[in-house]
Amino acid sequence: MSSTTDTLGLASPRSPRSTPTGGVNWEKWGWIYMRASGVILVVLIFGHLFVNLMLGDGIKGIDFAFVGGKYAAPFWQIWDTAMLWLALIHGANGMRTLVNDYATHVVTQRVLKGALLFSVITLLTLGTLVIYTFDPCPAGAPANLLASFCPVV
Amino acid sequence: MSKTETGSHAPGALSPTSKRPAGTLYRGNEGMWSWVLHRITGIAIFFFLLVHILDTALIRVSPEAYNAVMSSYKNPIMGLGETALVGAIAFHAFNGLRIILVDFWTKGPKYQKVMFYVVIGLWVVTMLGFAPRHLINVFSEVGN
Numbered sequence: 405m406s407s408t409t410d411t412l413g414l415a416s417p418r419s420p421r422s423t424p425t426g427g428v429n430w431e432k433w434g435w436i437y438m439r440a441s442g443v444i445l446v447v448l449i450f451g452h453l454f455v456n457l458m459l460g461d462g463i464k465g466i467d468f469a470f471v472g473g474k475y476a477a478p479f480w481q482i483w484d485t486a487m488l489w490l491a492l493i494h495g496a497n498g499m500r501t502l503v504n505d506y507a508t509h510v511v512t513q514r515v516l517k518g519a520l521l522f523s524v525i526t527l528l529t530l531g532t533l534v535i536y537t538f539d540p541c542p543a544g545a546p547a548n549l550l551a552s553f554c555p556v557v
Numbered sequence: 558m559s560k561t562e563t564g565s566h567a568p569g570a571l572s573p574t575s576k577r578p579a580g581t582l583y584r585g586n587e588g589m590w591s592w593v594l595h596r597i598t599g600i601a602i603f604f605f606l607l608v609h610i611l612d613t614a615l616i617r618v619s620p621e622a623y624n625a626v627m628s629s630y631k632n633p634i635m636g637l638g639e640t641a642l643v644g645a646i647a648f649h650a651f652n653g654l655r656i657i658l659v660d661f662w663t664k665g666p667k668y669q670k671v672m673f674y675v676v677i678g679l680w681v682v683t684m685l686g687f688a689p690r691h692l693i694n695v696f697s698e699v700g701n
């Protein structure tokens with residue numbers, strides 16, 4: 405039996421801290437990220453919900469032309485980009501905590517964390533591309549479905 | 558928590574003289590329930606967000622495709638679901654701020670229980686402001 409662990413493999417109170425020296429403490433930065441992103445997300449998400457659900461006709465007013473009108477302003481593009489990145493990484497890092505807590509096998513943990521990483525990378529790429537490549541006035545679309553600033557052809 | 562002290566004790570009890578595990582910051586009572594709710598709401602919002610990024614991506618497909626999917630968000634059953642979603646977000650957000658205060662504010666741990674009831678209060682006020690507005694939108698014929 406080693407001097408620093410008992411038969412259960414638990415570190416005894418006197419054993420030195422097991423954090424590898426010199427490396428970045430990722431768990432600490434994850435912990436800080438959850439709090440920093442949380443504070444900003446309160447503003448971003450409440451703003452998002454207020455504009456989309458409370459103002460105007462609320463949910464009944466949301467359609468292609470509504471989104472066209474919003475993304476015509478760089479303000480909302482930046483707003484949504486920040487919300488996308490902060491919320492998705494916050495949520496996925498939170499889900500990683502749940503995997504650590506509930507998945508008991510190393511293989512299960514690996515698979516689940518791999519799936520999380522894959523979905524985050526895919527959706528961040530997709531969501532960001534959507535915001536910046538969006539064309540509010542696609543050629544050939546019926547004018548009544550488009551924002552009022554689209555040229556009538 | 559000065560509950561009646563008896564001889565027998567529940568598994569996990571910290572004190573052999575107490576029937577209930579002693580309340581700590583995160584175990585038992587408000588501390589634990591806020592954590593359970595925070596977890597469940599966090600998971601629910603995460604899965605919503607996955608779908609939500611995909612449905613928003615339809616604006617790159619065609620106006621018709623996006624409008625078709627959005628119209629399904631406007632029926633009364635989905636309207637109730639959206640109300641539940643906003644309820645989940647509001648709780649997670651307010652309680653998240655409470656967690657941050659417990660961690661960083663020196664008096665946070667002392668007032669964590671009071672702050673839990675503040676969270677509930679803010680949640681009720683938010684939902685009183687939001688739910689009638691949203692449900693009237695969803696159940697009325699406007700914009701259909």
Ligand code: HEM
Nearest residue numbers: 438442445446495498499501596599600602603650653656
């Ligand atoms: C509205 C603003 C938000 C605030 C203030 C907030 C705050 C927090 C905080 C402080 C934690 C605890 C982290 C820890 O214990 O280390 C947390 C956990 C979590 N959050 Fe958020 N959050 C917000 C939005 C979101 C969103 C949008 C999602 C989903 C995409 C989400 C999903 C989660 C998950 C899954 C956890 C892990 C729960 C657990 O470990 O029990 N949160 N949040």
Ligand code: HEM
Nearest residue numbers: 456466471474484487488491531532534535606610613639
């Ligand atoms: C029922 C409630 C919701 C409705 C009706 C709604 C509606 C919309 C609409 C219409 C857009 C298009 C652009 C815009 O308006 O800014 C959008 C985009 C977005 N929403 Fe929401 N939203 C809701 C809830 C949420 C929540 C709770 C979150 C965060 C967890 C969120 C995060 C986002 C993000 C990140 C985008 C940008 C997606 C992209 O990059 O393509 N939304 N939402």
